[in-house]
Amino acid sequence: MPAYPQTIHFVGLNTPVGIEWAARNLDVIGEIPAGIAGAFFRAVPDPAHAPMFDDDIVLSGDGMVAKFTIQDGKVDYAIRYVETERYRLEKDARRALFGQYRNPFTDDPVVAGRDRTVANTTPVWHGGRLFMTKEDGLGYEIDPDTLETIGRWDYHGAFTSQTFTAHPRVDPQTGEMFFFGYEADGLCSTKVAYGVADRNGNLVSETWFDQPYCSSIHDFAITERHAIFPVFPTTADLDRLKAGGAHWAHRQDLDSWVGIMPRHGMGGEMRWFRGRPGVSAFHIVNAYDDGDLVHLDLCLSDTNAFGFMREAGGIRRDQREIQGGLTRWTFDLSKEGDRFEERLVGPPGDMPRLRDADQGRPYRSAWYLSMNPQGGPPLPGGPVGFAFNALLQIEPGNGRIDMMGLEFGMAISEPVHVASPEAGHDGWLLMVVDRQAGETEFRSELWVVDAGAIAAGPIARVPMPLPMRAQVHGAWVSAAQLASAQGKKAA
Ligand code: V55
């Protein structure tokens, strides 16, 4: 059997596991509050086969969908592969057939034209259905009970884009889901499709626009009136792909852009604002309207956080030298011109989480991952190669910050927020925390943290009996939402 490359993408917490398993009634240390009832779904890239190329990256790993089911203080767990077209083709062949990250020109010719997505980035719940998503293809629908793959999701043929974002946004009041797909009509295209589905999951609109250049639009934002598309200069080039090169190269010299349009408008209504050159953000905390102003809070850095995207653009910069922080961009829609204001509101970090009810509205606090100044060097793991070891709660309105800092040799994955049935209580955060237990050995636990008292650490912990590979994003689906599930695999 060919070995996995011994690079940061395949060692440490990124060591492939590849085991589909399930366990009931896991041991719980402490007590899980009765208010937590539902499922914590997680997207875990885990390559089922050694890659065709040694310079393969975490982002190429086959998607696994994991589920913690929590009810009455009890915890069950299950994890399965998303059976994408790509996974099934490689499973049958018992080897990798798809080549480099988002470069079909490097594939084994036997899979020419087949679906390359690995659906490994975000579990999405909407309209009673669960999807596993990755921005280079359409989502795959998953049976939320069995985690079996039902199939590719294109709104019964209504959504015409070839791609669907891993970061759709759901309005907490209307229940509508807002989403987009870039490279909507093919590799390296500037076409972006923007869609809206009603609360029952029916596609109600789709409109297209061009972005200023082909960039990876990883996340976007909504307010009560607007849809906001940030464009950072991480660019794609078809000739580079044909020559076997990288899909993405970051450009320090190119301007960034932000497009703002009415959230129920047409692509032609987009207004473009010009931002600083070279900056990058993968995740947006939130956005909201304030009269004619639109505020956009994002995890900004002065270059791309992924080493391989910097290197492809000839940028030599160590991961630890990257500057940035939680940043507020404010757009005044009553003014002419393409400029906007910028203000730093918090320390560097990423993987922001928000209460579902605060989406697109003024908000008091949010949570995100960062580095603990006392936590020692980060563990190798996660998509960027270095794992976070602190959780922050921030109140952007007054700058108040609270921290749960992990000890040396520990790592934290993106939490989900669980709303509390009690008025005035901040709810809880659920997250997987890993601890190095030997040179190549890691122990993982599910942690339950009071979202309003994070510095106190976990109120309950669930040690996991098997190793777990680093997660990308997660989603909390309440027991009430699960009870409304539409998507079930036919028996
Ligand atoms: C990201 C993750 C991806 C990807 C592109 O978090 C960007 C950023 C897990 O896959 O393909």
Ligand code: FE
């Ligand atoms: Fe993301």
